[in-house]
Amino acid sequence: MAGIQYGYALNQFKVQESDLVQRPPKETALKIVSVCGFRGVEMTSDALGGPSQIESTFGSVHNFADFLHSCGIDCVCSFFGSSGGPGGGFGGLPGASGGGSPANAQERTIEAMRPIAAFLHDLGGSCLVVRPLGSYVQEAPVTEAKIRNAAELWTKVGMMTKQYGIQTAMHIDFGCAIHEMADIDKLLELSDPNFVGLALDTAELAIAGIDPIVLYEKHHTRVKHFHFKDALVADTLGEYKTDGSLLTTGGSREIERWFYEMGTPKGMVNFPALMKSINQHNYEGWIVAESDQSPHVEESAMLNGWYVKQVLSRA
Amino acid sequence: MANLKFTYMDHWYVPTQRGLAEYYDSKSCFDRYCKALVGVGYQGLDIFQGRRGLVNLFGSLKNAEEFAQDRGIERFVNTFGGGRNAHIREAQDAGIKSFEAGLKAFEGIKIDNWVVCPGDRYYDVEPVTDEKLHNIADYWNRIGKMLASHGINLACHHEFFTATSRADELEKFYSWTDPQYVKFCLDTAQHTIAGLDPVALYVKYHDRTTAFHMKDTHHVDKRGDYRIPPDPEKGAATTERWFWEMGTPEGLVNWPQLWTAMKGCKYTGWVGIEHDKCEMKGANYQDSTCRGKWYIDNVLSKIYA
Numbered sequence: 001m002a003g004i005q006y007g008y009a010l011n012q013f014k015v016q017e018s019d020l021v022q023r024p025p026k027e028t029a030l031k032i033v034s035v036c037g038f039r040g041v042e043m044t045s046d047a048l049g050g051p052s053q054i055e056s057t058f059g060s061v062h063n064f065a066d067f068l069h070s071c072g073i074d075c076v077c078s079f080f081g082s083s084g085g086p087g088g089g090f091g092g093l094p095g096a097s098g099g100g101s102p103a104n105a106q107e108r109t110i111e112a113m114r115p116i117a118a119f120l121h122d123l124g125g126s127c128l129v130v131r132p133l134g135s136y137v138q139e140a141p142v143t144e145a146k147i148r149n150a151a152e153l154w155t156k157v158g159m160m161t162k163q164y165g166i167q168t169a170m171h172i173d174f175g176c177a178i179h180e181m182a183d184i185d186k187l188l189e190l191s192d193p194n195f196v197g198l199a200l201d202t203a204e205l206a207i208a209g210i211d212p213i214v215l216y217e218k219h220h221t222r223v224k225h226f227h228f229k230d231a232l233v234a235d236t237l238g239e240y241k242t243d244g245s246l247l248t249t250g251g252s253r254e255i256e257r258w259f260y261e262m263g264t265p266k267g268m269v270n271f272p273a274l275m276k277s278i279n280q281h282n283y284e285g286w287i288v289a290e291s292d293q294s295p296h297v298e299e300s301a302m303l304n305g306w307y308v309k310q311v312l313s314r315a
Numbered sequence: 316m317a318n319l320k321f322t323y324m325d326h327w328y329v330p331t332q333r334g335l336a337e338y339y340d341s342k343s344c345f346d347r348y349c350k351a352l353v354g355v356g357y358q359g360l361d362i363f364q365g366r367r368g369l370v371n372l373f374g375s376l377k378n379a380e381e382f383a384q385d386r387g388i389e390r391f392v393n394t395f396g397g398g399r400n401a402h403i404r405e406a407q408d409a410g411i412k413s414f415e416a417g418l419k420a421f422e423g424i425k426i427d428n429w430v431v432c433p434g435d436r437y438y439d440v441e442p443v444t445d446e447k448l449h450n451i452a453d454y455w456n457r458i459g460k461m462l463a464s465h466g467i468n469l470a471c472h473h474e475f476f477t478a479t480s481r482a483d484e485l486e487k488f489y490s491w492t493d494p495q496y497v498k499f500c501l502d503t504a505q506h507t508i509a510g511l512d513p514v515a516l517y518v519k520y521h522d523r524t525t526a527f528h529m530k531d532t533h534h535v536d537k538r539g540d541y542r543i544p545p546d547p548e549k550g551a552a553t554t555e556r557w558f559w560e561m562g563t564p565e566g567l568v569n570w571p572q573l574w575t576a577m578k579g580c581k582y583t584g585w586v587g588i589e590h591d592k593c594e595m596k597g598a599n600y601q602d603s604t605c606r607g608k609w610y611i612d613n614v615l616s617k618i619y620a
Contacts, residue, residue, distance in 0.1 A: 028606060035355045035609040072613050263350070265343075296330040298601035299351055306354035310387050 007040035036305030040077030075124030151190035158195030197224035230267035275315035322359030339368030364396030434478030459496030562610025
């Protein structure tokens with residue numbers, strides 16, 4: 001891959017249960033993403049479904065690729081999944097921390113992700129994005145042993161995905177057990193840089209109180225994928241420790257919407273400065289724009305498209 | 316260098332915390348309007364002549380245009396509106412003064428076309444006699460000449476429920492107006508609803524075509540809705556939603572044929588795209604705008620761009 005390419009997270013179009021089920025809304029979502037200037041889409045199991053659902057809906061991955069191309073989308077750039085906590089994520093697979101998991105838990109997780117890696121490979125993708133540990137509420141206390149287990153698991157997953165030409169990248173969200181900069185440092189130190197990297201999500205980090213530019217400068221060699229979105233408020237009360245559903249409950253302040261489009265006034269993320277840093281470090285790969293929690297996904301895609309063309313591409 | 320540039324004809328609602336808002340309700344709304352359109356590749360804005368909200372917000376249309384330019388819009392291209400009672404000769408002097416006064420709002424900016432609907436609603440004019448059509452033609456000749464002295468084309472578009480929308484009326488109108496002063500704005504859906512072929516009209520009047528309102532429809536008015544008061548565009552019993560974005564499977568406008576005709580006629584310049592009342596039946600402007608522009612970029616641009 002040469003240079004930076006821009007993609008869009010398709011799960012943003014899955015607001016209601018009936019969204020993205022029939023072919024026409026899938027087509028509409030892809031065309032909106034395309035006309036806003038994004039060439040790839042990031043998928044999740046929650047939105048269009050995983051490999052088996054795509055195969056049953058479209059007949060084959062090849063047919064699905066044709067469908068994407070007919071809508072003006074080049075590829076599925078990435079697939080987002082979550083390890084979840086004990087008993088959660090990727091179809092109820094054991095979590096990454098190792099606590100209480102069966103002995104073969106890691107193997108089960110690796111094998112569960114193999115079809116996704118193959119799927120991504122067939123669709124021209126480059127990155128499997130994973131949540132390295134479950135939520136803080138599920139995993140606490142976050143011990144070095146748990147971080148070591150997670151690092152080991154994702155290294156093994158990365159070894160497997162590399163066979164398919166797919167990079168594995170760990171994504172830190174503001175509810176994740178890996179939450180402090182020191183824990184991120186430890187996770188990266190204990191995982192193999194040849195096989196596993198970081199997916200840097202600007203808004204999630206900002207809400208967690210971590211400056212994404214500081215993190216990128218510190219670990220730029222490990223950053224293999226980006227999620228770009230903004231946020232207006234941080235979790236200054238540290239409620240990720242007590243509220244496992246902070247994303248949707250909004251915590252004691254009842255924050256209705258955590259995430260915003262790039263360029264939103266009073267946004268906490270300094271995207272021009274981050275882009276400058278990204279360019280200085282010659283990043284090559286995907287930047288996926290997101291508009292989680294947007295009440296109006298079409299307008300969000302248009303505004304994010306504007307920001308990419310008018311600001312990021314000129315940074 | 317592209318042959319065609321795209322300008323967005325003024326219809327939009329911005330989703331806000333207080334519900335849907337007009338794009339000129341606040342600077343924040345106008346900011347999002349401009350960015351959303353630039354985000355999908357629009358370069359120009361067409362604005363309704365009566366958008367006092369923009370003047371109130373920015374002090375002048377010139378200031379509003381600069382605000383839009385800071386967000387990637389090249390310029391305001393056309394305006395639309397004005398002109399009633401053209402069929403009543405006694406009312407014409409007042410109408411001309413009204414246009415002259417309206418021009419002041421555009422001081423300091425360049426507008427290519429002043430688009431008007433030359434005839435009033437059909438039920439207000441009926442019977443549409445030759446005498447009334449002559450009055451209408453004379454009136455717009457005068458307005459067109461006045462606008463031309465300011466470097467602005469008068470471009471007439473013909474809504475399906477107005478006088479001059481029928482085939483014979485169109486023929487007479489363009490025969491009785493001066494090609495130097497009265498130009499044609501092709502409104503694809505309006506002509507289609509009226510039972511006319513917009514591609515044939517474009518080919519016929521291409522040398523007078525200076526503006527476009529490109530939109531589609533799924534229905535032809537076969538029951539005479541055009542004659543029914545008060546507003547057949549919104550209240551026709553037969554048709555809940557008349558207008559659709561370009562590229563819908565049920566659309567009646569033959570877009571590839573039109574693009575081929577534009578290429579054949581060597582048209583270059585601005586093309587106005589309109590999404591009129593597309594918020595009906597649960598749709599929204601953002602969705603229609605994206606899908607319509609996708610169709611232009613991915614299908615029609617292969618014919619002519």
